[in-house]
Amino acid sequence: MQMKKSHAIGLALVLLAGLAAAGFPWPTQSFPKTPPPPPGEYPQGxxxxxxxxxxxxxxxxxxxxxxxxxxxxxxxxxxxxxxxxxxxxxxxxxxxxxxxxxxxxxxxxxxxxxxxxxxxxxxxxxxxxxxxxxxxxxxxxxxxxxxLSSGLPVDPNPNQPVGVYSTPWPDPAIAKLVNSGSVDVEHGKQVYEAQCAACHGADGQGVGAFPPVWGDRSYNAGAGMANVIKGASWVKYNMPLGNAHLSDQEAVDVMAYVNSHPRPSFKLTDHLAPAGEAGVYNSNVPQQIIEAPTWPPKKK
Ligand code: HEC
Ligand code: HEC
Structure with a gap:
C-alpha cells in the first residue's frame, strides 16, 4: 500500500509526540524480578x-x-x-x-x-x-x-536517570493522590507524631544518630525528598525504619507535613565549585532556584 509522503511524516510526528509524552519503551533487557544480592566478594587488587x-x-x-x-x-x-x-x-x-x-x-x-x-x-x-x-x-x-550490579545486563535509560528497581518512579499511586489534591497536612502531623517523632524528634532535628528531616542540617529544597511525590514514594517503602507499612495517604500526608517546615533553599549556582575547580557541570538547566518550604506548592 502506498502512503502519501506528507501523511507518512504526519504519522511519524504523532508517534514521536506520543513517545515523548509516555516515555520510550524501557527496559529493553530482561532483569531479575527482585534485586539480586550484592556480589559475595570484592574485586581483586x-x-x-x-x-x-x-x-x-x-x-x-x-x-x-x-x-x-x-x-x-x-x-x-x-x-x-x-x-x-x-x-x-x-x-x-x-x-x-x-x-x-x-x-x-x-x-x-x-x-x-x-x-x-x-x-x-x-x-x-x-x-x-x-x-x-x-x-x-x-x-x-x-x-x-x-x-553492586555485577552480572546484570547493560540497558541505558532514555527516559529517567533511575535504576531498574526504582522504575516506575515516582510511585504512580502516590503521584495520583498529590496531583488530585488529596493532601492533609494536619493528618500528616498526627502520623509524624505517632510514627516518626521518636527517632526524628518532635522538632524534626533528629535524635542521637537518627538524622534530621527538616531545618538547616537536612536535605535542601532542591532534593528529590523535598518534592512531596518523590519523598512520599520513598517513605512508603523505607520508613518507619525496618517496618515500612504506611498507606499511600499516610505517606503523602506525612511528607507534606515534613516538607512544610523550613530547610535550606536551593540556588543551583551556590552549589557548584568555583570556576576552575568545578570541572564540567553537565546540564542545560544551570540556573534553578527552589525556595523552601516546598509544601504547600507555590503559585507560579
Ligand atoms: C535525603 C535523601 C538522599 C540522600 C542523602 C542521597 N540520596 Fe540519592 N537519591 C535519593 C532519592 C529520593 C533518589 C530518587 C531519584 C530522584 O531524586 O529523583 C535518589 C537517587 C539517586 C541515584 C539514582 C539512582 C536511582 O535509581 O535511585 C543515585 C546514583 C544516587 N541517588 C546516589 C546518591 C549518593 C552517591 C549520595 C551521597 C553522596 C546520595 N544519593 C544521597 C535520595 C537521597
Ligand atoms: C526507628 C527509628 C525511625 C523511625 C520510627 C523513623 N525513622 Fe526515618 N530514619 C531513621 C534512620 C536511622 C534514618 C537514616 C538511615 C540510616 O542512616 O541508616 C532515617 C531516614 C529518614 C529520612 C531520610 C534522611 C533524612 O533525615 O532526611 C526521612 C525523610 C525519614 N527517615 C522520614 C521518616 C518518616 C516520615 C517517618 C515516620 C513515618 C520515619 N522516618 C520513621 C530512623 C527512623
Whole structure:
C-alpha cells in the first residue's frame, strides 16, 4: 500500500509526540524480578580498594576525609540509600542503578553519566558542593555502585536517570493522590507524631544518630525528598525504619507535613565549585532556584 509522503511524516510526528509524552519503551533487557544480592566478594587488587573506598564514603559521607568538605548537612548517602544501597528496598537500592547509565535526565535536560548523577546528590540531598568529575571520591562511589550490579545486563535509560528497581518512579499511586489534591497536612502531623517523632524528634532535628528531616542540617529544597511525590514514594517503602507499612495517604500526608517546615533553599549556582575547580557541570538547566518550604506548592 502506498502512503502519501506528507501523511507518512504526519504519522511519524504523532508517534514521536506520543513517545515523548509516555516515555520510550524501557527496559529493553530482561532483569531479575527482585534485586539480586550484592556480589559475595570484592574485586581483586586496586579495583577492590576503590570499591571499598566508595562504600566507606557512602556510609560516612559527612565525616569521610575525601568528602566532608563537600557536604553541608548531617546526612550520609546511606541516610536514604539504606544499608549503603545494598538492600532491595524500592527507591533506595543501588542494585540495578549502574546498568541504566548513560541516562537522559529531565531535570538537567541532558544525558548524564553515573558519576554526574552521584555528584549532583552533593548539591541537593547533601546540601553541599559538587566534587570534581574524575576525583578519587567520585570514581570510588561510581565503582562501588557499579560493582553492586555485577552480572546484570547493560540497558541505558532514555527516559529517567533511575535504576531498574526504582522504575516506575515516582510511585504512580502516590503521584495520583498529590496531583488530585488529596493532601492533609494536619493528618500528616498526627502520623509524624505517632510514627516518626521518636527517632526524628518532635522538632524534626533528629535524635542521637537518627538524622534530621527538616531545618538547616537536612536535605535542601532542591532534593528529590523535598518534592512531596518523590519523598512520599520513598517513605512508603523505607520508613518507619525496618517496618515500612504506611498507606499511600499516610505517606503523602506525612511528607507534606515534613516538607512544610523550613530547610535550606536551593540556588543551583551556590552549589557548584568555583570556576576552575568545578570541572564540567553537565546540564542545560544551570540556573534553578527552589525556595523552601516546598509544601504547600507555590503559585507560579
Ligand atoms: C535525603 C535523601 C538522599 C540522600 C542523602 C542521597 N540520596 Fe540519592 N537519591 C535519593 C532519592 C529520593 C533518589 C530518587 C531519584 C530522584 O531524586 O529523583 C535518589 C537517587 C539517586 C541515584 C539514582 C539512582 C536511582 O535509581 O535511585 C543515585 C546514583 C544516587 N541517588 C546516589 C546518591 C549518593 C552517591 C549520595 C551521597 C553522596 C546520595 N544519593 C544521597 C535520595 C537521597
Ligand atoms: C526507628 C527509628 C525511625 C523511625 C520510627 C523513623 N525513622 Fe526515618 N530514619 C531513621 C534512620 C536511622 C534514618 C537514616 C538511615 C540510616 O542512616 O541508616 C532515617 C531516614 C529518614 C529520612 C531520610 C534522611 C533524612 O533525615 O532526611 C526521612 C525523610 C525519614 N527517615 C522520614 C521518616 C518518616 C516520615 C517517618 C515516620 C513515618 C520515619 N522516618 C520513621 C530512623 C527512623
Amino acid at each position: 586496586e579495583l577492590g580498594e576503590m570499591v571499598k573506598l566508595g562504600e566507606a564514603i557512602v556510609m560516612n559521607t559527612n565525616t569521610h576525609p575525601l568528602t566532608k568538605d563537600y557536604v553541608g548537612n548531617d546526612l550520609q548517602c546511606k541516610s536514604c540509600h539504606l544499608n549503603g544501597g545494598k538492600t532491595g528496598n524500592r527507591y533506595a537500592t543501588y542494585v540495578g542503578v549502574a546498568p541504566v547509565y548513560p541516562a537522559y535526565s529531565p531535570r538537567e535536560k541532558a544525558v548524564v553519566s553515573l558519576e554526574d548523577r552521584v555528584l549532583n546528590c552533593f548539591m541537593r540531598s547533601m546540601n553541599g558542593t559538587r566534587p570534581p568529575v574524575g576525583s578519587k571520591a567520585s570514581i570510588a562511589m561510581a565503582a562501588y555502585i557499579t560493582w
